[in-house]
Amino acid sequence: MRVIQEVHAMGKYLTLPPQDQVGMPKGIPYIIANEVAERFSYYGMRTILVVFMTQYLVSSTGELDTFTESQAREAYAWFISSAYFFPIIGAIIADALLGKYLTIMILSVVYVIGHGCLALIDMPSVALQATFEPRTWLLIGLALVAMGAGGIKPCVSAHVGDQFGHGNKELLSKIFGWFYFAINVGSFVSTLLTPWVLDRYGPGWAFGIPGILMLLATIFFWMGRKVFVHIQPRGLVYLRETFSGEGLRLILRLLPVYIFISVFWSLFDQTGGAWVLQARSMDRNFLGIEWLESQVHALNPLFILIFIPIFSYAIYPAIGRIFPLTPIRKIGIGLFVTVGSFAMSAVIQEWIDAGSMPNISWQIVSYILITAAEVMVSITALEFSYTQAAPQMKSFVMSLxxxxxxxxxxxxxxxxxxxxxxxxxxxxxxxxxxxxxxGLMLLAALIFVGVGKVYKPHDYIQGDDAKVGD
Known part of the structure; x- marks a missing residue:
């Protein structure tokens, strides 16, 4: 099959993947390196956020100006919600106006500036403190990080898939697994390191180091520009195709699936909020080490690194011998496993409420279950979203x-x-x-069983003029 090349505004780049190429595309190492550094920056900042708001935040006069636990849980949730709302904006900009590469580069700069604002909270400069209160610097920094992290998120995920044609599309599942592996390498290291930096050196360095890693992530991505496949923006025709006819039908077909997945994320993201606060009330001495409450969250990316190959090469094949394991079924099973993880955390909290000091090892059980659910729901949904989107809608469906x-x-x-x-x-x-x-997760999981039975998949790949299969 022929390789289609066109002239991009920034130079000569492939604008469709070679359909006869086998093996891994040349741009993948740059994307993986970018993802490791970017996820270090995001999760490093996010890991210490609740602890910072409830223990370290001061006013411009130097007096403590902290949040209550309920206020911190809410503020943390709004930040995460914002970070995952901006993908819609980033996807439209990428697919209609700038293309994925330019969108990622521009928003990465915004991302770096956001980290800088967070680091400035701890700066003793009178001029900086006179300009804004620390709470305002926090708000500005989080808003910019949310715009940057959210805006690039669907573009990077779709950019991975864009590098593949029919000759190597069988590698898509493997590369999305490695992509998720890279996310969790960055997350694991930063979740262990950043709380320690906060404890030893304060918020300035704890927020500053993730900013430096985001700058490195931007540089890594720029270095791969000459070997990437650059899918061209489609202009106004993109909006017409996306929000009418087949585009709307595709969106409406996926929305019920995503609605129930949203309940999973409501529970999962509380591992960085409610579970961190719960760990504060537990005996955190484990393996002879007194762990910081926010370091315990490192169990999630650690277990992800272990579980990805176990699920891929052992658990999924074993289940597949009993019944066909479709993406929808993987997601459904994951939702029920999530019920178990939060039931375990509820039991732990009952012990705390009764006056015990349960050891942090009990929370490990919750993390094992929630991470198993994440493998089945999140990784599967990532690949599922890419394959279910028509070629011109990859970033937008990722953002959905x-x-x-x-x-x-x-x-x-x-x-x-x-x-x-x-x-x-x-x-x-x-x-x-x-x-x-x-209870909310159990209700959602039960209803999802019915949704899964009526969903009919349609697979698309870059280079297709029509749907590939049913």
């Missing part, structure tokens, strides 16, 4: 999937807001908070 993360965190934020009293404390106290979300 990411919008499910945003919606899930809106659920968390609203539950925390609507159950808070005038003193800022939650009226959904102790274990009842965890049992509420356990």
């Amino acid at each position: 999937y990411l919008l499910s993360v945003s919606a899930g965190n809106v659920i968390t934020a609203m539950v925390n807001r609507l159950t808070r009293n005038e003193a800022g404390e939650s009226m959904l106290e102790g274990a009842s908070y965890y049992w509420f979300f356990t």
Whole structure:
């Protein structure tokens, strides 16, 4: 099959993947390196956010100006929700106006500036503190990070798939697994390191180091520009194709799936909020080390690194011998496993409420279950979203999937807001908070079984003029 080349505004680049190419595309190492560094920056900042808001935040006069636990859970959820709302904006800019590469480069600069604003919170400069209160610097920094991280998210995921044609499309599943592996390498290292930096050197360095890593991520991506496949923006025709006819039918077909996945994200993202606060009330001495409460979250990316090959080469093949394991079925099983993970956290909280100091090893059980669910839901949904999107809608459909993360965190934020009293404390106290979300996830998982039965998949790949299969 012939290789199609066109002239891009920035130079001569491939604008469609070679359809007869076998093996891994040359641009993949640059994308993986970018993802490791970018996810280090994002998760490093995010890991310490609740701890910073509840223990370190001060006013311009140097007095503590911290959030209550309920306020911190809500603020954390709104930030995550924002970070996963901006993918919609980034996808439209990429597919209609600038293309994925330029969109990623521009928003990466915004991302770096956001990290800089967070690092400035701890700066002693009188001029900086006179300009804005630390809470305002926090708001500005988080808004810019949300725009940058969210805006590039669907573009990077779709950019991975864009590098593949029919000759090597069988490698897509493997590369999305490695892509997720890279995310969790960055997450694991930063989740262990950044809380330690915060504890030893304060917020300035703890927020500054992730900013440096984001700058490196931007450089890595720029270095791969000459070997990437650059899918061209489609202009206004993109908007017409996306929001009419087959485009709308495709969106409406996927929305029910994403609605139920959003409940999974409501629970999963509380591992960085409610579970961190829960760990503060536990005996964190494990393996002879006294762990910081936010370091415990490193269990998730660590287990991801272990579980990806186990699920790919052992668990999925074993289940496949019993019944066909479609993407929808993987997601459905993952939703039920999530129920178990939050039920375990509810039991832990009951012990805490009763006056015990349960060891942090009990939370490991919750992390094992939630990570197994993540492998089945998140990784599967990532590949599923790419293959279910028509070629001109790859970034937009990726952003719709990411919008499910945003919606899930809106659920968390609203539950925390609507159950808070005038003193800022939650009226959904102790274990009842965890049992509420356990019940919500069980209800969603049961309904999803019916949704999965009526969903009919349609697979697309770059280079296709029509759907590939049914």
